[in-house]
Amino acid sequence: MPAGSFKTEVFLVQTSLIAIMSALVAVATLIFRIPNPMGGYFNLGDVAIFIVALTFNPAVGGLASGIGSAIADLIGFPAFAIPTLIIKGLEGFLASLVSGRKSLLRDVITVVLAGGEMILGYFFVELLVFQWGWAGALAEVPGNVTQIVIGGVVGIPIAYVVRRRLPEILK
Numbered sequence: 001m002p003a004g005s006f007k008t009e010v011f012l013v014q015t016s017l018i019a020i021m022s023a024l025v026a027v028a029t030l031i032f033r034i035p036n037p038m039g040g041y042f043n044l045g046d047v048a049i050f051i052v053a054l055t056f057n058p059a060v061g062g063l064a065s066g067i068g069s070a071i072a073d074l075i076g077f078p079a080f081a082i083p084t085l086i087i088k089g090l091e092g093f094l095a096s097l098v099s100g101r102k103s104l105l106r107d108v109i110t111v112v113l114a115g116g117e118m119i120l121g122y123f124f125v126e127l128l129v130f131q132w133g134w135a136g137a138l139a140e141v142p143g144n145v146t147q148i149v150i151g152g153v154v155g156i157p158i159a160y161v162v163r164r165r166l167p168e169i170l171k
Contacts, residue, residue: 025068065092
């Protein structure tokens, strides 16, 4: 097998994973939505983000999280698509990078850190970009915290089981 073939195969596998996992994040975000008073909605996107980020490498975790979440926002809340691409992409990248797929304890620490980035990211976008004011930005925090908690409680055990069963080339 020529030396470049393996690299090409890995690239194609990673690209396919990004596409499939982006779709998973988008569907998880859109399939179950509970509207909140500020006009947004509670969803299960963070469950999918943590499954993807805690299972795969930072490139897959970050790109799939950002792209999938942005696609969902393009369908439901297009004004948030670009901030979501950045915030959720960074959330997935950080989660995958910090976790390193090493232990359940690191996964929990990861959810807290990456979740904190997501909460702060949306807080500042709502405060500074959309100019909702302190009250408006703070009103979103409990919903975002809830999404992170549920994302971690459901996502960590699923990711743990999935990553133990995947061949190394897919991680």
